[in-house]
Amino acid sequence: MNFDDEPHTVHVLLRRDGETAYRKSLRLKAGRSDDPSGSKFEAYPAESGADVLYAWRDDQSKDQRRKLDFSEYETECIGFQILVGDIDESAPRVSIWQTTNCNAGT
Incomplete structure (x- = not known):
């Protein structure tokens, strides 16, 4: 979800x-604090065994x-x-x- 008034990837x-099990990018439209824009990542592996998830914005470095x-x-x-x-x-x-x-549908 994007609460910022600028679009972001x-x-x-x-x-x-x-090892990399899944890697995707998603472009989010500009949103607002009272009306965020949203989208969903799809086709990610749902079986157990994943170790770590990383997330970052288009203008952030690996360290951020x-x-x-x-x-x-x-x-x-x-x-x-x-x-x-x-x-x-x-x-x-x-x-x-x-x-x-997990019943929350998140």
Whole structure:
């Protein structure tokens, strides 16, 4: 979801055993804090075994990307959303929101 008033390309990288399991980019239209634009990544591997998910915006360096380490959670299922910007912040930073409630549809 993009809460920023500028369009952004978001990149994701899913690693399994140190190897790339999934890598995609998605262009998000400009949004607003009260009406974010959204889209979904598709055809990603859903089976267990992934180690780490990275997400970053088009103008961010590798050092600035966000990381979700699945090994930090003792659960069989993790749902997540990648957000650009925030309702309360003017800077369009990338964040990864996660849940272990897989029935939430995230």
